[in-house]
């Protein structure tokens with residue numbers, strides 16, 4: 029483990045425990061232009077050294093505690109639990125982090141790595157704008173130049189976050205090709221990185237992309253699960269039966285799953301965006317409906333047609349609207365260690381509304397997918413069981429979308 033919380037099972041950082049470097053089973057790897065290979069191996073070396081360094085750990089720990097506000101609470105949602113009358117529901121409150129989501133855990137960690145790399149310029153992609161805001165925040169804090177690539181469609185539906193990034197001093201580059209969402213923004217950020225790699229670090233926002241990114245992002249997000257595991261043991265004297273999280277690229281989910289990886293009794297459930305229904309073409313249910321392929325430097329499940337052309341993804345939530353997913357989730361699915369289900373836009377909205385009314389918490393639309401799954405899932409649980417649900421972010425950023433659905 030790299031940070032803060034003392035943990036019984038020390039997480040093994042011996043890079044993937046596999047002889048095929050950068051792979052999780054059949055997934056992962058480094059499918060990038062030759063020009064990026066030196067930067068990826070430099071990043072890997074700097075990361076491996078940094079996490080062993082006491083000064084780096086201390087700096088990260090200090091920022092996690094005093095800047096981000098960690099540890100986040102593991103909150104017993106009593107009224108939500110009573111609503112279903114089944115398993116006890118605990119919410120891991122990542123929505124209470126500075127900037128309102130889990131993304132900042134990774135952005136701050138990678139910005140510190142950029143300092144170590146001696147790179148003053150940062151680029152990043154963003155969908156909903158949360159990773160863009162987190163990156164712009166970390167850059168302001170650590171005196172780095174920041175450029176964020178964002179699809180034109182996302183800029184329109186996430187206006188408050190665009191304004192936020194600009195106020196933090198970031199340059200926001202509008203991406204107008206293709207579907208004008210996260211996939212194109214990511215492609216554009218990778219292209220920009222290729223042309224400026226000597227002085228630029230790319231802060232990837234989810235547990236995907238070429239090795240070592242899935243590993244780096246997981247390690248910076250693993251604080252979520254190590255805190256939750258310890259908090260659960262402390263308060264209830266036992267481990268949870270289930271850990272639930274929404275899946276965009278998979279960083280909040282892998283962040284909360286990782287500490288429980290060796291706890292075979294703990295079931296992992298990831299919730300993908302089912303959009304208008306997985307029987308339609310408008311969804312982002314990569315693990316439920318996709319097939320293995322290569323996108324953005326990594327091999328994973330993808331939404332693609334028979335010719336390997338990437339399909340358009342759809343979700344009410346811009347942060348889930350991505351046709352790929354991280355390689356480790358692809359592997360966890362194949363070995364059966366985690367299960368993945370899809371939750372529709374409507375179910376997510378119902379989840380959002382329920383949490384607002386019974387707990388007074390406005391959840392991010394991404395996180396609302398995990399809440400929305402409870403309607404189906406809770407009847408299968410029993411009252412002596414415990415669920416930890418990762419509340420990955422807060423919903424303020426989604427007000428422009430929500431206002432189209434709720435007519436007050």
Ligand SMILES: *Cc1c(COP(=O)(O)O)cnc(C)c1O
Nearest residue numbers: 158276277278279280394420421
């Ligand atoms: C970005 C985002 C997600 C989806 O990304 P993951 O990498 O899958 O975690 C989920 N929730 C919130 C609040 C986000 O901002």
